[in-house]
Amino acid sequence: MKKSVILGALTVAGLAASAAVAGTMDDVKARGKLNCGVTTGLVGFAAPDANGEWQGFDVGVCRAVAAAVLGDPKAVEFVPTTGKTRFTALASGEIDMLARNTTWTFSRDVDLKFEFTGINYYDGQGFMVPKDLGVGSAKDLDGATVCIQTGTTTELNLADFFRSNNISYEPVPIETNAEAQQQYLAGACDVYTTDASGLAATRATFEDPSAHVVLPEIVSKEPLGPLVRHGDNDWGDVVRWSLNALIAAEELGVTSANIAELSAAPTNNPEVNRLLGTEGNLGEMLGLDAEWAKRAIMAGGNYGELFEKNIGENTPIGLARGLNAQWKNGGLIYTPPFR
């Protein structure tokens, strides 16, 4: 009798301990490191370079958040996740945020209980084929063998596309981008499909990129952005506005070159002042200090700089800004005002 009471008490105590969930921001500060989920390796978006340092467009977002919260863009623990493991990793608290080419969809937002904190890349699903296949359009792919990464919206779009065009295909599900690349190059599939940005990034790593073409059809909308767990709104705000700060910086002409000068003293543009903390108390509202956005921008430059450095036209990946240009230049990149 006595024993079972003790065990019962232990059970209750254990429950109480595990049920208590602290704020993610406090956890990150206490740990001194941000756990950021990224891909297992997609050049341009997130991949370790020759020195083992993670580089890329999504990595830039992680570093900006780390710089804003912890003051050090290097204080990031990058956790490689596959299309399959990413949501479990985030939901279980293994990572604090996920920046992994993840498409913002209704069911992920609502049903999986995640919070998308913005869009850092507007993408769409495309098809890549070897040039000598002689295919000019995705509609000519009747009967083709298609390599897809599993656990993504890609396979659902693919099924929809082929069904609506009433053509057949043979899906070959693949776990990671690297494996898909190997299978595609070995000729196990005629077509490789994923987000157009991913296709460009993958093609850039081929021995002879010019032997492969990306077909003109874009069959889906893929707004990619960082996400956090549902329910911790303070942390969600930090990630959302860190990304917005990068976008606003490009819009306002704040670059890593002139940021020291602009933040030294209040300028005559009040929005720049509010962003860089020389005016107002936006940082305080967020639970951070006044210079949070300045550090976020200095981590890797503003949105445009990150884009050009990692995936822009002068890189092997060679993506044009397109939809991802600032709204003033005819794109969709737009941030709510800092006020």
Next chain:
Amino acid sequence: MTSINDPKPESFQLSQLMNDTRYRSYTFQFIALIVLFFLVGYLYLNLVENLRTAGLDISYEFLGEPAGYDINQRLVEYNSQSSHWRASVVGVLNTLLVAFVGCILATIFGVTAGVLRLSNNWIVAKLMAVYVEIFRNVPVLIWILIINAIFLIALPQPKAFKSRGGNPPEAEMLWDSFAFTGRGIYAPKPVFETGSWVVVAVFILSIIGVFAYRRYAKFALYNHGRDLPRGWPSIAILFVPAILAYFVMGSPIGLEYPQLKGFNFKGGIWARGSFVALTFALAIYTGAFIAENVRAGILAISKGQTEAAAALGIRPGRIMSLVILPQALRVIIPPMISNFLNLTKNSSLAIAVGYMDITGTLGGITLNQTGRAIEAILLLMAFYLAISLGISAIMNVYNNSIKLKER
């Protein structure tokens, strides 16, 4: 004088639970049971509590929703509008197919290698030893990947079968009916036309006839001492009537040959590369373990048995089939069960080569698209448990039938 040795009536004291060997084991088992019970209870409550905090609940409603994805190898009707449940069923059947074909192949590989490893021929014995040691000591996932890569790279892709610009094609089909490609093996498919049921029925009757004949031969040997030939009559009974029926009915069974159309071969039977690679890798890996079991089983039979049988004038082939194997099987079968179970469970590595088994559909894409990880994993566990217990049950029935009959 009355005896003073009357045993005192047994009085039970609480300390006996600890000190008396008769009760001690029960005490400890009871305590262990309670601890286990609380541990499981704690984990369960913890799960429920944490799910509640995260605003999630356990629900299997997702099984009825449309899956939305396609599966390449489907043994039952399935399309992207079918439910997640249907997708799971397709996965289950794919798993069972690999397990079934794999177990048969593994038994063939294993028994052959195990017997040959005991061969008196030095080279054959050593070769088999090398096979066993290489395959047993490298993880099966690596073998699956290696074998898949070999298939993928060594065999030509379908487009190599096409002639371009007047040049002869780089690869040709075997007898114009088999194509070995990196995407799988294509073979002709029998097409059953009207009247073909007669041929099939005759063939099934022939199979029964073979068994009946062998039974009769055994009866004749045991009761009348007449040794009837078994080899050629069996083959004759099996094929001659069926071939006769085939021509009498006017060749009702035709063949559909695979043909290169567009990107791939169409028609015929297609064993996908992923299926071939996975099944072959699992079979050859498990076969190495079975070979060792077979060898152990044969070695377990004392040499005196062979010598006694030889002294009675039994021929070497008969010694193996009538004296050694029936006894060796008793040693071989129990570990064989666990090898079959291992093969079945290892088939969950299928996703490494893109084969859509139950782990790939229910535990992979469905889990991902619905986010119902706990539900999907619980269902997966239940499936593997059921299938493993099923295999054990079947093999145990067989094991009982060959066990030493104690009367």
